[in-house]
Amino acid sequence: MSGLSRPRTALDSAAAADAAFAAVAGKPFPADLFSAPRLNWAVIGCGVIANQMAQTLALAGRHLVGVANRTYDKARAFAERYGVERVYKTYAELYADPAIDAVYITTPHNTHIAFLREALAAGKHVLCEKSITLNSAELAEARALAAEHGVVLMDATTILHMPLYRKLLAEARSGAFGPLTLAQVNFGSYKEYGDLTNRFYNPRLAGGAMLDIGVYALTVARLFMASAPDEVVSLANRAQTGVDETSGFVTRNAEGELGVFSLSLHAKQPKRALLSFDRCYVEITDYPRADRAVITWTADGRHEIVEAGEEGYALAYEVADLERAVAGDAEAAGLIDIAADVMDVMTRLRYDWGVYYPEERAIAEAAGVSVAGE
Template identity: 55%
Template sequence: MRENLNWAVLGTGVVANEMAASLKKAGKTFYAVGNRTHSKAIDFAEKHGIGKVYDDFHEMFHDENVDIIYITTPHNTHIEFMREALKNGKHLLVEKSITLNSDELDEAIRIADEKQVVLAEAMTIFHMPIYKKLKALIDSGAMGELRMIQMNFGSYKEYDMENRFFNKNLAGGALLDIGVYAISFARWFMSEKPNQVVSQVKYAPTGVDEQAGILMMNEKQEMVTIALTLHSKQPKRGMISCDKGYIELMEYPRGQKAVITYTETGEQEVIEEGRTEDALYYEMLDMEAAVKGNKEVTHLNLTKDVMDIMTEIRREWGLIYPEEEGK
């Protein structure tokens, strides 16, 4: 294995540009870029000083000099690229939502296991320092028993039914776009996977989920309430309620600050750890650590739990994407 692992990115959007900055900060090797539109890949390479641009992005999956590929394309395209990359022995970091459904993720995990490569979702909550610190605090028992988690995530998106948020052909909808963060947050802190999940949904005119409410509980009776919307602004707020106090995080997908309010005294404690702008940097560090042997830091088991929950919710809603029809 190379000491300095070679990274490649598929896609040239906002996340890919953030990745480039994070790799530079970490002193990592940004080896290559690929995109369906070749000219965009060339422009991206020139912007970030990348030496390799593929005429056909599929070449990336076969290039022996590529160690890790970051897939940043729309999530309805992920499994097709994941199959090819994993079968050719590439380690993969994949943007959320990692796949459309559990069957796709199970297939990808099976191939990754066969090829003995690392597969991970680029879920900030599993990698940022503030979440690791708070999980350690709760797991220590210092806050008492975990009782309830409450999540809000709302964005106001214009009713443009062609964009990815509302377009069924791009696997749009609140659950896979923003709900994946809220459910991942809840699963990160819960001691075990929920075994009871109920939900309500409001559809956009295109038939994707525009708004949803989700309730979850596990066998230890840790409860979760989640409110999601793509057409009404809400604070990105997570609250974890325990016996001895509650913890609030704002801007939780990329949080860096939490406030603990203690039950008996009402006193507050502020905890800050890590930096919001370094969210992808932390993902990169954990991904390289996993490739070098510490696979636990990928938390793929939690990714699997979250995907199972989302798949079951959509099954109950009857929301099927074009790629899933007839399967």
């Protein structure tokens, strides 16, 4: 299909999710979205993203089977709202329940590794919200546990699962676009300074732009690159709490493919990815849950719109991919390799900037620097 992309109105993430749900609410759920045997799911945490998952599954006529939360009353209220059958008083009860096949972890970044250790060791498949861990060492540990216990570990960064990217990647890998030369990716949010204890600026909640929004920017670029970057140069400004607030960085891999990135937590930017290939460039706006891209062909300047999937089903695609991986789909199972490459770059950048979280105190001390916020 040719033409120009239709305009979008800037919305915050919660409003954008609500709008995406509204857009698909009256449509029949795609019959082919879930192609693998169905698993019984439980969620850890009852925040915004857990609510979105419950709402997404409801569109498919599915329900979470279990829920656990730090506060039992919140878990019970969540269960009543979404028809969840099992409410656990402790996380250990969830892990011990043979009726649960897979766990979705939606808690703050710095709590993920503790939940991953226990859930994976209990033989549960795990879908974990971004950022999947704080650093590369934690992710390597989690991957080793998953391998040891024969279960699937999957990163829930939406870009890894949206059908649009699968469609674009198929074209890129066919050679239609030619070699990738440059990826330029922006992501800027405006988070108020008023409450510096919130998760965006609080080092005790693993705040900062890199783990919150940088993971998206790096993931969309890495998907289309031939290999992981081995060179990184950067500059960053830190918030008064010590976490990274604004940054610009450039990556390069062995093939010479460049990634140019800008992030900010206190300056609004469009969520825009521009992937420049030999024969075209591909522009994707609102790329974390994108269902549309515009290709501009170098030879004649022609615009081509590519559409796949629906933004409103973003979390359903994550569930479908984990179930496919459990059923033996190698492509779905291999998504964790992309996540690991991204985590390597995020960890390297944070440490270059001297941004260490309290959980990384020993690493910070070895580097001769202080922990963020201290």
